[in-house]
Amino acid sequence: MELLVIISQVFLYVCFSVLAGSFLLLLIPESQRPDVKIPKYLLLASAVALPIFAFVPVLDITLFIAPRLGLFESFKIVLTTYTVGTAWSFTHIGSILLVLVVGMMRPNEKRIAAFLGILLTFGLMLSIAWSSHAGSMVPLKGITGHFIHLSAVSIWVGVVLIVGWFAVNHNHWLEFLNWFSKVAIGCLAATAISGIVLMNIMVDGYTDSWMVSYGQGLLIKHLFLLPLIFYALINGVIVKYQLSKNAAFNPIPWIRLESLILLVIFTITAFFTQQAPAHDNYLTNDAVSSLFRLFHDGVIDPSSTVGFAVNLPVVYFFLPSILFIGLMLLSIYKKASLLLPFLFSCLFVGCIYCMLMISVVVR
Template sequence: MDILVMISQALLYVCFAVLAGSFILLLVPSNFRPDIKIPKYFLFISAITLPVFAFFPVLDIILFIAPRLGLIESFNIVLTTYTVGTAWVFTLIGSVLLVLLITLARPNEKGTFAFLGILLTFGLILTVAWSSHAGVMDPITGIISDFFHLTAVSIWVGILLIIGWCATNHNNWLPFLNWFRIVAISCLIITALSGLFLMNVLVDGYTDSWMVSYGQGLLIKHLFLLPLIFYALVNSLIVKYKISKNAKFNPIPLIRVEGLILLAIFTITAIFSQQSPPHGNYLTNVAVSPLFRLFHDGIIDPGSTIGFVVNVNIVIFFFLAIVFIGLMTLSIYKKASIIITFLFSCLFVMSIYFMFMISVVIR
């Protein structure tokens, strides 16, 4: 069941991204973006499956208590008394309204349709933030932080996904970059600030949390921000220069790579968000992450903390990371497959991850 919950949460985030990106781009005048063709079934499938994916964590709780209370009684109790169940009811209502909006929308009402669609999408994100770990632990800071965190990432990822896979050309690319650069930077800042508030709610000591699975997920997710920022700089600086020199230059493959990295971050978030947050007296030898155990197999107790040392292996992995940055740059210059470019990005993240892990000492 845990695997199904993880997969469902990753797909839930993708649904939010598709909806947010589609509605925002439909609101943008056509002379400020490439021409796009968004199949209506994209929006319909995202809206109709969203409450299905959001239901898996609810079902997990129902199945957990069902052996004691029975399935029907457990279903009723979770939906009426548990925060995650009550929030899901509102998710279902919002999704039904969104499906009706998409079904009944007329081509000549595109602006109104997109405006109402983005409002409903933000409302649905709020229902998910309400039922999150942070929302349960701190109803004010947790819900607000999680809402802004997921909203900012959904906008960023969504625009990249729709432009990357639904654009029919790369016309008006410079006007698109001019406003999207501001949006991306704003989303990055909001994501970072809201992430800090979320960590303050969920995590007691960032580096010490690396010893458990939730902290490992945070670290890997944050490391994937490095190639993301790299490609964002490439898209906003180098691509802009290339298009000014050659109007036929196609920047869409780079947008797709950036979108793949953001999808990887979504997936990592979905996988590790199902783990218990490292808050309170959480650290025991049994609770230590299997990933962390690959590097440190000693006894770990609640009083253990993480320190850092520098050695030759760290220097080797640091230079290896630089090599992969060079290969990422070369793959862009040679117009290599987006899979190759994405692979180099993953290897870069892996090098930095190994560098951190072998620098850790347990105190």
């Protein structure tokens, strides 16, 4: 069931991104973006799928308590007394309204429908934030932090996904970059600030949290931000320079590459949000992450902390990471297949991860 919950959360984030990105682009004048052909069925499918994917955590809790109370009684209790159940009811209602807005959208009324659609999408994000782990631990700060985090990421990812895969040309790309670069920077800043707020709620110490699965997920997610920012800079700086020199240059493949990295981050986020938060009372020898155990197999207890030491194996992984950065640049220069720089990005993250894990000293 845990795997099903993780998969549902990945698709939930993708649906939010598709909706937020699509509605935002429809609000932007055509002279400020490339021509995008967003299928209406994609918006309808995303709106319909939201309550389905959001229901999986509700089902998970229901099945957990069903052996004691029965399936129907458990479902009724989860819907009426659990925050995740009550939030899902609002998600269901909001999704129905969103389906109606998209279904009745006419070509000459797209901007009005997009405005209503993005408001409803943000409302649905708020309901998801309400049912989050952080929201249950510190309601005001947790819900606000999760909402800002989800909204900022969905806008950034959504625009990248829609433009990367549904743009029919790269007309007005420089005009598009002029405003989207500022939006992406704002989303990155909002994501970072809200992420710090959420980390302060969910973990007692960032590096100490690496000893459990939740912290491992945080670390790997943050490491994938490095190639993401790298490609975002390429799209915002190098691509802009190339287009100013050559109007026929096609920038779409590189924004698609950025979207692939973002989808990896979504998957990692969906995985680690299902793990127990990294507090001292969770840190027992049995609760230590299997990934962390690959590097450190000693006894770990609630008093254990993480320190760092530089040694020769650390250098062995640092040097290949520099090499993979060079290969990422080379593959872009040679206009290689998207899979090649994506593979180099994953190998770069793997090297940095191994370097950090080897440098760790448990005290």
